[in-house]
Amino acid sequence: MKTNNGRLIVFSAPSGCGKGTMLAEILKNEDYCVSVSATTRQPREGETDGVNYYFLSKGDFLQKVADSEFLEYAEYCDNYYGTLISEVDGKLSEGKNVILEIEVQGAMKIREKRPDAVFVFIAPPSISELRRRLRKRGTETEEVIEKRVSQAAGELSYAEKYDYVIVNDDLDDAVSDFFAVMRAEKLRTKYSENTINEVLKNA
Amino acid sequence: MKTNNGRLIVFSAPSGCGKGTMLAEILKNEDYCVSVSATTRQPREGETDGVNYYFLSKGDFLQKVADSEFLEYAEYCDNYYGTLISEVDGKLSEGKNVILEIEVQGAMKIREKRPDAVFVFIAPPSISELRRRLRKRGTETEEVIEKRVSQAAGELSYAEKYDYVIVNDDLDDAVSDFFAVMRAEKLRTKYSENTINEVLKNA
Numbered sequence: 376m377k378t379n380n381g382r383l384i385v386f387s388a389p390s391g392c393g394k395g396t397m398l399a400e401i402l403k404n405e406d407y408c409v410s411v412s413a414t415t416r417q418p419r420e421g422e423t424d425g426v427n428y429y430f431l432s433k434g435d436f437l438q439k440v441a442d443s444e445f446l447e448y449a450e451y452c453d454n455y456y457g458t459l460i461s462e463v464d465g466k467l468s469e470g471k472n473v474i475l476e477i478e479v480q481g482a483m484k485i486r487e488k489r490p491d492a493v494f495v496f497i498a499p500p501s502i503s504e505l506r507r508r509l510r511k512r513g514t515e516t517e518e519v520i521e522k523r524v525s526q527a528a529g530e531l532s533y534a535e536k537y538d539y540v541i542v543n544d545d546l547d548d549a550v551s552d553f554f555a556v557m558r559a560e561k562l563r564t565k566y567s568e569n570t571i572n573e574v575l576k577n578a
Numbered sequence: 579m580k581t582n583n584g585r586l587i588v589f590s591a592p593s594g595c596g597k598g599t600m601l602a603e604i605l606k607n608e609d610y611c612v613s614v615s616a617t618t619r620q621p622r623e624g625e626t627d628g629v630n631y632y633f634l635s636k637g638d639f640l641q642k643v644a645d646s647e648f649l650e651y652a653e654y655c656d657n658y659y660g661t662l663i664s665e666v667d668g669k670l671s672e673g674k675n676v677i678l679e680i681e682v683q684g685a686m687k688i689r690e691k692r693p694d695a696v697f698v699f700i701a702p703p704s705i706s707e708l709r710r711r712l713r714k715r716g717t718e719t720e721e722v723i724e725k726r727v728s729q730a731a732g733e734l735s736y737a738e739k740y741d742y743v744i745v746n747d748d749l750d751d752a753v754s755d756f757f758a759v760m761r762a763e764k765l766r767t768k769y770s771e772n773t774i775n776e777v778l779k780n781a
Contacts, residue, residue, distance in 0.1 A: 559761070
C-alpha cells in the first residue's frame with residue numbers, strides 16, 4: 376500500500392445524530408473530502424453535475440453497473456444511486472481521505488470489497504435524546520418522528536459491525552474522537568510497512 | 579468486558595528510542611501506570627519492594643511459575659524476572675491503563691494470552707539517528723554501540739507484529755500519537771458493546 380494514498384472512510388449515522396454538522400467540521404480539514412455519488416434522478420435547481428452528484432441517464436448508469444464500475448449502488452424511489460470506484464480511487468490517489476456517507480446496508484456491501492476502509496458509526500447519546508433532537512427540529516409529525524426513532528434503533532444494531540463507534544453527545548468531542556481515530560489508524564502496523572522500511576533503510 | 583476496566587498496553591522499544599522519556603510523559607496522566615515486575619535478584623540500595631520490583635526468593639518465584647501466576651517470565655543473568663497476572667489485573671480492575679514495558683520476545687508470549695492488550699512499538703526515526711543518539715550518551719564504547727544498533731535492527735523486525743508503530747522523532751508528537759491511539763482504542767467497536775447497549779437502553 377502506498378503511504379501517500381488517503382484512506383477511505385465509511386461513515387454512517389441514523390437520522391438526527393448530527394452527522395451533517397460533524398461532516399461540516401471534518402471537511403474544514405483539507406485532507407478530507409466526500410465522495411460524490413452518481414444518480415439517475417433529475418438535477419434540482421442549483422445542483423451542479425460533479426459537485427452534488429454525477430447525473431447519469433438510466434442507460435449509462437446500468438451500463439456502469441454491468442461494467443462493475445460501482446463500489447455499491449441501490450435503487451430508491453425509482454432512481455438509482457451509487458458510488459463510482461473511479462470517484463473514490465481518484466481522490467484517494469490524490470492523497471485525500473475520502474468520506475463515504477452511506478446507510479448501513481450499503482456500508483456492509485463495502486466491507487468485503489474494501490478491507491482497507493475505516494468504518495465509523497455515529498451514535499446518539501441515547502434513543503430518548505435522539506427523539507428530543509428530532510422533535511426540536513419541529514419539521515416532522517410525531518408519527519414520522521417515531522418512525523425515524525425505530526429506524527435509528529434498527530440501524531444501531533449494525534454499529535458493532537463497524538470499526539469504531541463515536542457517540543455524538545458534544546460536537547467538539549465527537550470531531551476530536553474522529554481525528555484521534557484517523558491519527559491512530561495511520562499508526563496501525565498494517566499500514567506502517569513503509570514506516571518500518573524507512574527506519575531500517577537509513578542504516 | 580467491563581467498560582470501567584483499564585486497558586493493558588504492551589510497550590516495546592529498542593534501546594535508544596527514548597522509551598523512558600516517553601513513559602515519563604505518559605505517566606503524568608494518572609489514568610496510566612506501569613506494571614511492577616517480580617524478580618529473584620537482590621534489591622539494590624534505594625529499591626523498595628512493590629515499587630521497583632516485587633522481590634521474591636527463587637523458591638517462591640518458581641512456585642508461582644508452577645501455579646501459572648505469571649503472564650510471562652524469563653531468566654536473565656542467573657535471575658528470574660516476570661509479570662504477575664495479579665499485578666496486572668489488580669491495576670486494570672482499579673480502572674488504570676497498565677503499561678507493560680517489555681522486550682519483543684516477552685511481548686510475543688503475551689499476544690495469545692491477552693488479545694485485549696494494545697501492542698505499541700516505539701521506533702527510532704532511522705537506524706543512523708539511533709546510532710547518533712547512542713553515541714551522544716557518551717557512556718558506551720563504539721563496539722557496544724554497534725552491538726546495540728544491530729540488536730535494534732533485529733527488534734524492528736518484530737514491529738509488524740504489534741498493533742501500532744510510533745516513530746519517536748519528536749517527543750511531543752510521539753506522546754500525542756500514543757494518546758490518540760488510546761482514545762481511538764476506546765472507540766473500537768469490540769470494546770463498545772456497553773456503549774451501544776447504553777444508547778439503546780434509554781428508549
